Amino acid sequence: DAGITQSPRHKVTETGTPVTLRCHQTENHRYMYWYRQDPGHGLRLIHYSYGVKDTDKGEVSDGYSVSRSKTEDFLLTLESATSSQTSVYFCANGQSGNTIYFGEGSWLTVV
Amino acid sequence: DQQVKQNSPSLSVQEGRISILNCDYTNSMFDYFLWYKKYPAEGPTFLISISSIKDKNEDGRFTVFLNKSAKHLSLHIVPSQPGDSAVYFCAASEYQGAQKLVFGQGTRLTINP
Numbered sequence: 638d639a640g641i642t643q644s645p646r647h648k649v650t651e652t653g654t655p656v657t658l659r660c661h662q663t664e665n666h667r668y669m670y671w672y673r674q675d676p677g678h679g680l681r682l683i684h685y686s687y688g689v690k691d692t693d694k695g696e697v698s699d700g701y702s703v704s705r706s707k708t709e710d711f712l713l714t715l716e717s718a719t720s721s722q723t724s725v726y727f728c729a730n731g732q733s734g735n736t737i738y739f740g741e742g743s744w745l746t747v748v
Numbered sequence: 749d750q751q752v753k754q755n756s757p758s759l760s761v762q763e764g765r766i767s768i769l770n771c772d773y774t775n776s777m778f779d780y781f782l783w784y785k786k787y788p789a790e791g792p793t794f795l796i797s798i799s800s801i802k803d804k805n806e807d808g809r810f811t812v813f814l815n816k817s818a819k820h821l822s823l824h825i826v827p828s829q830p831g832d833s834a835v836y837f838c839a840a841s842e843y844q845g846a847q848k849l850v851f852g853q854g855t856r857l858t859i860n861p
């Protein structure tokens with residue numbers, strides 16, 4: 638069990654507005670991740686964190702930033718949302734060398 | 749460049765028979781492989797994994813086979829049940845530390861009664 642809560646679960650926003658998605662874990666895992674899922678692409682890594690204030694880019698990081706000020710929280714920010722960022726966003730967590738576990742997802746629509 | 753590929757977008761199998769889902773990869777540095785199952789409107793759930801030092805791992809009705817020389821892995825589900833109907837993703841990673849998983853596109857499995 639990931640022990641992950643994502644918020645908001647659903648959001649519609651306008652192009653050009655900033656958006657922040659929150660991921661909260663109760664498991665105290667070291668690693669946290671943000672993925673996006675799009676048809677035909679599976680899940681793609683946006684950013685990940687390997688500790689408080691330690692983050693790195695994933696495969697599709699352009700247009701996204703993250704922050705991790707506490708072990709339990711990992712925030713994903715879209716500074717200026719675009720229609721190409723309409724997607725389902727999944728947060729995940731895990732410990733070193735082990736499987737990662739996903740949250741329920743956040744559905745974001747940019748109009 | 750798609751490093752992990754699932755070439756079958758969909759698969760239909762009769763209840764009670766064997767389901768075989770396939771996955772190919774191109775990166776020879778991958779050393780850990782996983783399968784996830786996903787129902788609509790839910791997050792992916794971990795199913796089974798295999799390390800590159802093994803060629804088979806079994807967990808109940810689920811078995812994963814790894815053929816490193818062919819860069820191919822498969823998931824066998826036997827017997828298939830209606831609750832197995834879902835999208836299945838294979839994933840791979842290079843490191844045992846931060847598991848930066850690379851996913852395939854997914855295969856939608858439908859189990860017919």
